[in-house]
């Protein structure tokens with residue numbers, strides 16, 4: 001099996017007449033995490049949506065987990081989408097307010113046979129893994145704090161054993177101390193399970209905590225890419241320097 005997870009070349013994405021991504025290149029090896037930074041509106045979420053298959057590229061190529069997602073047909077994309085999971089900023093977009101945590105997780109594991117009893121052991125295991133008590137599975141999302149909900153969203157993304165996780169601003173709505181806990185959790189999961197991840201944030205410090213490589217997006221273009229230590233200590237592009245200077 002190839003060691004490459006993401007190979008994006010010269011990717012263009014437009015919404016109507018607005019070109020949002022221009023000539024984007026991105027490479028990611030299996031087991032690694034790439035951080036994507038850039039200010040609001042730079043195209044980070046659009047890139048994520050292309051990679052999960054909800055936005056189509058206008059031009060260029062994107063081979064992810066062995067699938068050419070620009071050219072793939074519906075059936076190929078159906079299987080691919082299960083293997084690539086997005087963890088959203090707002091956990092409510094993956095957690096139904098009317099379902100218990102157990103019901104949501106059971107449905108994620110097997111949409112056709114979503115009986116909680118069938119999947120109870122796996123659900124308990126994942127809640128433990130993300131730092132929550134297994135008994136909490138019978139509660140509803142509103143009974144948890146923001147940080148706990150984000151933990152559940154992480155479990156929801158990972159419980160089906162995806163090949164690639166895309167985390168889009170998942171700590172942005174949280175207090176700094178809770179942010180740190182979620183980052184520690186992700187770093188631990190990454191080390192123990194070896195998941196491949198794209199970690200998107202406008203916050204450079206947050207990205208540094210979990211990423212091996214970093215890509216800097218500016219107005220839809222990659223202006224700098226490389227190992228996170230190298231890019232942060234010796235930025236080559238003025239925009240990267242500006243972001244680093246602005247970061248407290």
Ligand code: ADP
Pocket residue numbers: 015018020038039040041042043044045046047
């Ligand atoms: P980021 O995640 O970095 O804040 P986005 O990818 O969300 O950036 O947005 C990049 C640009 O694309 C923005 O100017 C945004 O307004 C525009 N955009 C995003 N989604 C759509 C859409 N569905 N239709 C039209 N414009 C969009």
Ligand code: MG
Pocket residue numbers: 044045046168169
């Ligand atoms: Mg965004």
